[in-house]
Amino acid sequence: GAVVSQHPSWVICKSGTSVKIECRSLDFQATTMFWYRQFPKQSLMLMATSNEGSKATYEQGVEKDKFLINHASLTLSTLTVTSAHPEDSSFYICSARGGSLQETQYFGPGTRLLVL
């Protein structure tokens, strides 16, 4: 149990385009999902927390209009990087928790974004 998927695993895009990343909990209902960003050889940086059906809560310094998060169902959250620029290139990881798995965050495999 506790499987979280992410799609796509890799994305390369041109500067100025928008990129959508999906995060799905496959075998449990995720009342809360989290989005993290990780730079090479660094720890995870929490970007935002989203609860199903409500607006995401962003961490200080994270631009809400730049990183749009939608948590429309108990199994799906999306992160859209709008008007991506090279500095947005990074490894984005989602996690989910919910139901009987409330105390533990389970992570997806991550999405590597490269903006040219």
Place this chain on the structure above:
Amino acid sequence: AQKVTQAQTEISVVEKEDVTLDCVYETRDTTYYLFWYKQPPSGELVFLIRRNSFDEQNEISGRYSWNFQKSTSSFNFTITASQVVDSAVYFCALSGFGNEKLTFGTGTRLTIIP
């Protein structure tokens, strides 16, 4: 504020050796959770263990064991008879009861030399 310190940035050991990864935490919460995650080169974070603050029993799972000592605010992780597949970055993390957020340490990169 919560803080997790993993003082060992990188560790290399020869295969079959035992290795201990240190984790020291700070929190004002009286109840909290501690976690260890493994991040192999593929990037996915794999959940290894969760420990409640009121349960100081050590835990063993195969070649893995965890030593939780509240008196020293430490939650160390030992791999016995290490294998090449254990090569990864290991993160220790902390969250308060009812607090959704995880506070991560900076990670320890473990390399097992064949």
